[in-house]
Amino acid sequence: MLSTVTSQTPSLPAHDNPTVVRLFEAAADAFADKGFHGTTTRDIASRAGLSPAGVYVHFASKEDLLFQLSRVGHVAARDALAAAADEAASPTDALQEVISEFARWHAEQHQVARIVQYEFRHLSPEHQREVLTLRREIDAVVERIIAEGVASGEFDVDDTRSTALAALSLVVDVARWYHPGIKRTTPESIANSYGALALRLVGARRD
Amino acid sequence: MLSTVTSQTPSLPAHDNPTVVRLFEAAADAFADKGFHGTTTRDIASRAGLSPAGVYVHFASKEDLLFQLSRVGHVAARDALAAAADEAASPTDALQEVISEFARWHAEQHQVARIVQYEFRHLSPEHQREVLTLRREIDAVVERIIAEGVASGEFDVDDTRSTALAALSLVVDVARWYHPGIKRTTPESIANSYGALALRLVGARRD
DNA sequence: GTCTATACGACGATAGAC
DNA sequence: GTCTATCGTCGTATAGAC
Numbered sequence: 369m370l371s372t373v374t375s376q377t378p379s380l381p382a383h384d385n386p387t388v389v390r391l392f393e394a395a396a397d398a399f400a401d402k403g404f405h406g407t408t409t410r411d412i413a414s415r416a417g418l419s420p421a422g423v424y425v426h427f428a429s430k431e432d433l434l435f436q437l438s439r440v441g442h443v444a445a446r447d448a449l450a451a452a453a454d455e456a457a458s459p460t461d462a463l464q465e466v467i468s469e470f471a472r473w474h475a476e477q478h479q480v481a482r483i484v485q486y487e488f489r490h491l492s493p494e495h496q497r498e499v500l501t502l503r504r505e506i507d508a509v510v511e512r513i514i515a516e517g518v519a520s521g522e523f524d525v526d527d528t529r530s531t532a533l534a535a536l537s538l539v540v541d542v543a544r545w546y547h548p549g550i551k552r553t554t555p556e557s558i559a560n561s562y563g564a565l566a567l568r569l570v571g572a573r574r575d
Numbered sequence: 576m577l578s579t580v581t582s583q584t585p586s587l588p589a590h591d592n593p594t595v596v597r598l599f600e601a602a603a604d605a606f607a608d609k610g611f612h613g614t615t616t617r618d619i620a621s622r623a624g625l626s627p628a629g630v631y632v633h634f635a636s637k638e639d640l641l642f643q644l645s646r647v648g649h650v651a652a653r654d655a656l657a658a659a660a661d662e663a664a665s666p667t668d669a670l671q672e673v674i675s676e677f678a679r680w681h682a683e684q685h686q687v688a689r690i691v692q693y694e695f696r697h698l699s700p701e702h703q704r705e706v707l708t709l710r711r712e713i714d715a716v717v718e719r720i721i722a723e724g725v726a727s728g729e730f731d732v733d734d735t736r737s738t739a740l741a742a743l744s745l746v747v748d749v750a751r752w753y754h755p756g757i758k759r760t761t762p763e764s765i766a767n768s769y770g771a772l773a774l775r776l777v778g779a780r781r782d
Numbered sequence: 783g784t785c786t787a788t789a790c791g792a793c794g795a796t797a798g799a800c
Numbered sequence: 801g802t803c804t805a806t807c808g809t810c811g812t813a814t815a816g817a818c
Contacts (some may be wrong), residue, residue, distance in 0.1 A: 387801085387802095401696075402612075403610060403611075403612055403696070403697070404610075404612075404613075404698075405609075405610060405611075405612035405613040406611075406612040406697065408792080408793070408794085409793080409794060409795080410792090410793085410794090418802075418803095419802065419803055419804075420794090420795085421795085421796080421797095421802075421803070421804080421805095422801080422802055422803075424794095424795065424796080424801075425801055426801090429794080429795080430794070430795095452793095472613075485751070486693060486751075489608075489609075489610070490610070490613065517770035519718060526768065526771075527768070530760075530768060531772075534745055534754070534768075534772050535770075537744060537745050537748035537749075537751075537752075538741055538744050538745060538748075540748055540751070541745075541747055543749050544692070544693075544744075544747070545740070545744075553737075561733065561734070561737060561741075562741075564733075565738075565741050565776060568775050569772060569775055569776065570775055571775060591796075594783085594784095615810080615811065615812085616812060616813080617810090617811085617812095625784075626784065626785055626786075627787095627812085627813085627814095628785070628787095628813080628814080629783080629784055629785080629813080630788080630813095631812095631813065632783055632784075633783095636812080636813080637812070637813095756817080
């Protein structure tokens with residue numbers, strides 16, 4: 369699961385190392401389940417099949433592990449969104465595709481998504497700043513689509529910025545409530561219904 | 576701020592005690608800011624002007640403090656919602672009022688709201704169960720309004736349950752991003768725009 | 783009901799052998 | 801690069817004086 373994400377960002381050299389991949393997976397499991405401060409380095413190490421000291425060969429600190437995870441997660445999400453936006457023929461198509469794709473990502477990668485969205489505050493100030501830059505790129509993709517739809521007359525929106533935030537809120541909250549096996553809900557069904565809901569939020573003319 | 580919430584639930588006898596109120600406020604500040612496990616009992620105690628030991632006269636444990644805060648917060652939110660729903664003349668009015676009110680609550684009480692929504696998993700299993708009962712009552716208010724609107728023909732909705740979840744997602748996410756002083760956004764403006772957005776989500780016939 | 787003092791385990795991180 | 805052993809600190813919670 370996580371390897372899908374990491375393989376999309378081969379720029380991180382550490383990803384060639386299977387121990388690092390296991391540490392990423394262990395940390396993603398643990399942070400998503402118990403939160404950053406609820407997770408111990410011993411917990412992560414044992415899930416990855418290492419001694420407590422083994423973590424520090426690959427990461428400078430627990431916070432560094434959270435940061436790398438957040439960064440990789442944001443990059444993967446941003447790239448998936450930008451690709452979806454580029455393929456669309458109109459703002460209406462673009463919004464539906466982008467929100468569908470992002471909703472699917474929040475469900476399929478719900479552990480990473482949860483960390484990305486809810487453990488942000490436990491990053492150091494410098495790391496928060498770096499992640500925030502990536503996050504603004506994601507927000508900008510959605511805002512731009514809505515602005516284009518308003519300009520073309522396809523959308524009817526009061527305030528572009530706050531409507532973009534609302535569409536993203538729908539999607540982000542998936543990471544809070546979704547878990548695999550939840551009743552009659554799959555990443556696929558979420559993707560379908562959330563694309564349509566986003567079109568309603570912007571008052572798209574055709575349904 | 577918090578005293579507004581607590582005064583709505585005089586059934587909790589401890590609220591007559593100003594030290595307990597100070598502890599609630601200190602814990603709400605700290606938990607909202609740094610999360611449950613990121614907050615120390617020393618931190619809470621000093622914010623409330625007590626020694627570390629002083630907390631345990633009033634609360635059995637740090638988890639107990641989180642539980643009482645979650646419970647009071649849920650009860651306040653549920654009562655505010657139910658009141659808003661009762662005053663409405665139609666499903667359209669009811670949905671707009673309820674979502675407006677709940678969005679306003681998430682902004683005004685964003686610290687308690689954040690704790691209620693994001694620190695839930697750190698409660699003990701028994702306490703999770705108790706809080707979950709209250710949460711289902713909140714969900715049921717929204718679901719019932721949407722079902723009534725579908726029945727009356729005012730709303731056009733695919734799936735009542737998932738649409739209710741989406742409307743609540745919009746609102747819940749306010750607790751993640753809102754903080755006082757955020758650019759051109761007030762609890763009042765959030766309440767207004769979110770009521771309208773919820774009507775769009777359900778395909779309400781009149782805007 | 784609040785304090786000072788403290789028990790005692792768990793924490794993140796490091797040292798040094800292999 | 802991984803281990804065992806451990807350092808120094810801080811965590812929750814309690815004991816007992818006032």
